[in-house]
Amino acid sequence: MSGAARLxxxxxxxxxxxxxxxxGDGVWFELASGQRVVxxxxxAAPLGHGHPAIVEAIRRAATxxxxxxxxxxxxxxxxxxxxxGIAFEGEDWVGAVRFFVSASEANDAxxxxxxxxxxRAPLVTRERAYHGGAGLAREVTVQxxxxxxxxxxxxxxxxxxxxxxHELPAPTSARVTGHADPTAGNEWLVDARKAxxxxxxxxxxxxxxxxxxxxxxxxRVATLAAEAGAYWIxxxxxxxxxxxxxxxxxxxxxxxxxLVTLGKCMSAGxxxxxxxxxxxxxxxxxxxxxWQSYSTYRAHPVAMAAVRAHLATSSASKLYLRAKxxxxxxxxxxxxxxxxxxxxxxxxxxxxxxxxxxxGPDWRTWQGGEANPIATQVAARALMAGALIATSGEQTSxxxxxxxxxxDAELDLIFDALHxxxxxxxxxxxxx
Ligand SMILES: Cc1ncc(COP(=O)(O)O)c(C=O)c1O
Numbered sequence: 544m545s546g547a548a549r550l551x552x553x554x555x556x557x558x559x560x561x562x563x564x565x566x567g568d569g570v571w572f573e574l575a576s577g578q579r580v581v582x583x584x585x586x587a588a589p590l591g592h593g594h595p596a597i598v599e600a601i602r603r604a605a606t607x608x609x610x611x612x613x614x615x616x617x618x619x620x621x622x623x624x625x626x627x628g629i630a631f632e633g634e635d636w637v638g639a640v641r642f643f644v645s646a647s648e649a650n651d652a653x654x655x656x657x658x659x660x661x662x663r664a665p666l667v668t669r670e671r672a673y674h675g676g677a678g679l680a681r682e683v684t685v686q687x688x689x690x691x692x693x694x695x696x697x698x699x700x701x702x703x704x705x706x707x708x709h710e711l712p713a714p715t716s717a718r719v720t721g722h723a724d725p726t727a728g729n730e731w732l733v734d735a736r737k738a739x740x741x742x743x744x745x746x747x748x749x750x751x752x753x754x755x756x757x758x759x760x761x762x763r764v765a766t767l768a769a770e771a772g773a774y775w776i777x778x779x780x781x782x783x784x785x786x787x788x789x790x791x792x793x794x795x796x797x798x799x800x801x802l803v804t805l806g807k808c809m810s811a812g813x814x815x816x817x818x819x820x821x822x823x824x825x826x827x828x829x830x831x832x833x834w835q836s837y838s839t840y841r842a843h844p845v846a847m848a849a850v851r852a853h854l855a856t857s858s859a860s861k862l863y864l865r866a867k868x869x870x871x872x873x874x875x876x877x878x879x880x881x882x883x884x885x886x887x888x889x890x891x892x893x894x895x896x897x898x899x900x901x902x903g904p905d906w907r908t909w910q911g912g913e914a915n916p917i918a919t920q921v922a923a924r925a926l927m928a929g930a931l932i933a934t935s936g937e938q939t940s941x942x943x944x945x946x947x948x949x950x951d952a953e954l955d956l957i958f959d960a961l962h963x964x965x966x967x968x969x970x971x972x973x974x975x
Pocket of ligand 1: 646676779
């Protein structure tokens with residue numbers, strides 16, 4: 544058996560032949576085939592690949608001693624100060640930071656902390672949420688095919704649940720394709736109040752499942768949670784650090800979270816890192832007790848160095864504002880995508896994070912297991928045309944989220960490839 548045959552792959556591929564990446568610089572990937580393609584879906588790489596500031600920071604940190612969270616490490620304290628002082632500048636409710644290995648771990652720990660503080664076990668999220676694959680984070684990752692179970696041609700086998708999880712309706716209005724918002728009225732509030740009244744926390748992210756809810760939805764849920772004595776966790780794993788406009792998406796509303804969870808792009812791809820940012824309100828509740836939570840590789844010196852280099856680079860170059868500046872141009876480009884392709888059912892997004900949904904099975908009923916989903920075929924065609932555009936292994940969803948350093952010319956290439964991929968989808972859907 545060859546070495547490659549021992550690797551159990553995931554279903555997140557662009558085509559049946561998973562492209563092998565052998566190098567990368569800027570927004571470009573180099574594939575084993577020799578082809579260079581634009582990396583059009585990578586929320587872990589805001590500065591692109593091989594950014595000199597990240598490479599240099601990691602090089603320096605490589606000589607650090609083996610320290611874990613039990614020992615003091617000055618760079619860890621400085622990284623927490625930088626995170627609070629640079630990314631959360633002006634947010635004077637921020638009390639403290641604890642680092643984690645990943646966003647999954649940060650979400651699990653934040654949810655467990657809320658359970659401990661409230662004495663309540665149930666949790667609340669919204670339909671189609673994705674918050675990670677470990678512990679309580681996995682529990683609030685509610686789509687069956689994302690929940691860690693088994694999927695096959697006969698559907699997704701549900702895994703036993705660890706916690707009671709209530710789902711708020713997904714505010715699925717769409718900026719480009721003009722869908723109505725099912726949460727615009729008040730009908731859902733009675734159930735939402737009931738769910739929150741028995742729950743420890745509500746966790747909201749701002750992009751997963753193609754749901755880019757409005758600041759008003761956030762503020763409404765935040766108010767309901769506060770009235771019910773439940774904590775509100777803003778999961779900015781994807782949207783933080785300038786992905787959709789400004790440092791964080793929660794800042795578009797007026798409410799402020801009890802906890803913010805982070806990961807993915809925090810270290811600009813330099814090393815695994817996540818964080819929980821605690822408000823002063825939560826810190827006050829912790830007075831006289833200590834949050835017992837420890838792991839060997841949390842706040843690793845390499846991760847801390849990369850986080851600090853990312854924050855310094857993004858703030859010095861104002862890169863965290865680039866997606867905001869590009870929002871109007873991206874909206875225009877996406878309108879063109881919707882106009883040209885009858886296979887497109889829904890497009891929504893902000894800044895440099897967009898979801899293009901093809902017509903096909905509705906996400907509420909889709910059960911996975913297709914041999915070669917349309918979205919995968921579209922991604923494979925786009926790859927041939929020069930851009931790596933991700934799917935989630937679903938039948939119908941594509942994600943456009945290039946590094947924040949992407950140039951206008953590189954965006955032209957991405958949209959060219961997307962159009963070519965969608966021409967295939969138009970053919971496939973018109974013949975069914
Ligand atoms: C909103 C959100 N939260 C949490 C996570 C979990 O991140 P990780 O897989 O890096 O732990 C993800 C991953 O995609 C995410 O999109």
